[in-house]
Amino acid sequence: MFAVVRTGGKQYRVHPGDKIVVEKLDGNAGDQITLGDVLLAGDGGSLKSTSGLTVAAEIIAQAKGDKVTVFKKRRRHNYRRKQGHRQLHTILRIVAIGDHKAEKKAPAKAEPAPKAKPETAPVAEAKQTPAATAKSRAKATEHEHEALEAAGAPTENPAPNNEKAAGAPKAAAKKAAAAKPAAKTPSTKNAAPAKAAAKKTPKAK
Numbered sequence: 325m326f327a328v329v330r331t332g333g334k335q336y337r338v339h340p341g342d343k344i345v346v347e348k349l350d351g352n353a354g355d356q357i358t359l360g361d362v363l364l365a366g367d368g369g370s371l372k373s374t375s376g377l378t379v380a381a382e383i384i385a386q387a388k389g390d391k392v393t394v395f396k397k398r399r400r401h402n403y404r405r406k407q408g409h410r411q412l413h414t415i416l417r418i419v420a421i422g423d424h425k426a427e428k429k430a431p432a433k434a435e436p437a438p439k440a441k442p443e444t445a446p447v448a449e450a451k452q453t454p455a456a457t458a459k460s461r462a463k464a465t466e467h468e469h470e471a472l473e474a475a476g477a478p479t480e481n482p483a484p485n486n487e488k489a490a491g492a493p494k495a496a497a498k499k500a501a502a503a504k505p506a507a508k509t510p511s512t513k514n515a516a517p518a519k520a521a522a523k524k525t526p527k528a529k
Contacts, residue, residue, distance in 0.1 A: 341426035348412035
């Protein structure tokens with residue numbers, strides 16, 4: 325059901341449970357008031373008689389509107405006046421229109437949040453120190469090399485500790501270095517002495 329009420333020289337269309345801001349009415353927060361100036365009432369598409377119909381409302385709060393600046397000026401008369409103004413308002417909640425009262429909504433029950441499962445893996449990783457992680461990585465690489473050797477696949481860039489894979493290239497390099505004759509460094513016995521830089525003579529003034 326709806327109704328059109330008049331208060332403070334203004335008209336408001338209201339339903340049970342609505343909140344409206346009207347011109348200041350006497351009363352404190354929580355007081356019940358009755359709006360008797362009902363201009364129109366209806367339910368759906370049908371109108372109802374307004375004779376003896378009243379609208380019950382509850383005062384939520386007494387408030388003030390936004391600030392308005394009032395400035396007056398008369399040219400050529402040195403007349404200027406500036407003033408601020410905040411209109412007084414009353415916030416109402418419509419409780420009932422005649423016999424129709426606002427329906428009270430039941431508060432929604434808050435669903436319990438799902439419990440988070442304890443994560444064990446990140447905690448274990450966080451507890452490991454950098455030295456422990458380096459050791460575990462070294463062990464993993466050693467296991468990989470051993471698995472590749474058992475399968476017969478050649479390993480690229482063998483580790484220095486792997487003597488079986490790295491021994492042959494080292495021996496070949498030593499033989500090649502022994503076979504090549506050592507390059508002789510040129511002697512400087514018969515070399516001409518270095519020329520001294522020519523001294524510049526000062527210019528005659």
